[in-house]
Amino acid sequence: MKNIKVGIIGGTNGMGRWFAGLLKNEGCTVYVCGRKTELGINDLARLCNVVVVAVPISATTDIIKQVGPLLTKDALLMDLTSLKHEPVKLMLANSKAEVIGCHPLFGPALKDVSKQNVVLCPARGKKWLPWLKNVFKKNKLTVLEATPEKHDKMMAIVQALNHLNTISLGMALARTNITLAEINKFSTPIFRTKLDIIKKVFTESPELYIDIITKNTETIKMLDIYEKALKDIRAKIKSGNKNKSKEAVANAAKKLYGSKNK
Ligand SMILES: NC(=O)c1ccc[n+]([C@@H]2O[C@H](COP(=O)([O-])OP(=O)(O)OC[C@H]3O[C@@H](n4cnc5c(N)ncnc54)[C@H](OP(=O)(O)O)[C@@H]3O)[C@@H](O)[C@H]2O)c1
Known part of the structure; x- marks a missing residue:
């Protein structure tokens, strides 16, 4: 896949910033936003074909409800939240986009992530899943697919x-x-x-x-x-x-x- 533009809400810190670095290395154009950045959620939704929600758990519901409706069905909406049932349910209910729940099972300070686990919960669409799996596998992460409940x-x-x-x-x-x-x-x-x-x-x-x-x-x-x-x-x-x-x-x-x- 070429010309992938990724917008990470919560990409200025923590796991969002870690994911931004990973995707930049993969050649993606990455935009990030936080509460104080010039770019906001609407900008990211307009500019990007992949939008990632990586804000603290307590802010996740509001952010999904804000960004979900702004995306088309060709786009990918995904999250990095440590829990999966509620965010995946909300992404499906609030957007037409493809939806994948994602949880990297390590923190952003870990220097070498090779052999660490990432859980994916594919929930809607087939276009983006091979791309995302490939990004993780190229970086030597172990990808496991599971339902949000499991x-x-x-x-x-x-x-x-x-x-x-x-x-x-x-x-x-x-x-x-x-x-x-x-x-x-x-x-x-x-x-x-x-x-x-x-x-x-x-x-x-x-x-x-x-x-x-x-x-x-x-x-x-x-x-x-x-x-x-x-x-x-x-x-x-x-x-x-x-x-x-x-x-x-x-x-x-x-x-x-x-x-x-x-
Ligand atoms: N940390 C971990 O070990 C870890 C591991 C796996 C998964 N996760 C998941 O990753 C997600 C983020 O956790 P984190 O530990 O990376 O948090 P974090 O270090 O506190 O970073 C949160 C990011 O979200 C932004 N943010 C906060 N509230 C926001 C809002 N209302 N609107 C837009 N941006 C907002 C922050 O930027 P500003 O403060 O500038 O607004 C910052 O960029 C959580 O869902 C967590 O469950 C964390």
Whole structure:
């Protein structure tokens, strides 16, 4: 495909800026806009045959509703949102354009993205999908196609449960009332790795993590599982019977890694 003009709403920062760089390297003409840029959403819709929504999750609905109706059916409307059900539904409802939901499973600071995963949720049209897949594959990314529902279900595990675990560990550490400086004096390598993750979640973009957790409809299910697991191991430890704890860990290991713990 030649003369591809891409407009990225939210392309001045974060994932949008990362995607702009990738597409420029592929020879696309890329226009970006944010809230303070000279170019606005109407300009991007007029100038481009591909429009990408890459704004914070809380602004995504409004932006899709604004830009969707401005695009023709030959254009592609896509997004980079960390959740897929709601944005894909809104893109389909608010535009005649081809629609592909897209979620790169890494952050914009990652230097080498080769072998990282990108999930695509093709929702309308066939013209643009081969082009988009090819862009990612040329850049050594692993492309996986899934429905928005399957994507969000898996993100409830990979993101919501995972970040809930980090947040609860950070909150528990804060409740010990022992300073991090003091804790650090006694730290192990694995604990320092965990502290780095806690710092990232609590200080870099807490809003993104909270949105990822609170807006996923499967989060409560994950919280129930998490609470049950914690209650279960607590009861076994409290019982004073070491074998019960050992057995609980062995049973989980068997489920996760098979009977030989491979
Ligand atoms: N960060 C990640 O690790 C990551 C990974 C995968 C997917 N995502 C997804 O990528 C999307 C963007 O997240 P991000 O972390 O890249 O956010 P970000 O770093 O905060 O960047 C957001 C961008 O959107 C612009 N923006 C904010 N509100 C806007 C509005 N109302 N109208 C137009 N532009 C607006 C910002 O520019 P101005 O501030 O100048 O307006 C900026 O360019 C989210 O949907 C997120 O779920 C993020």
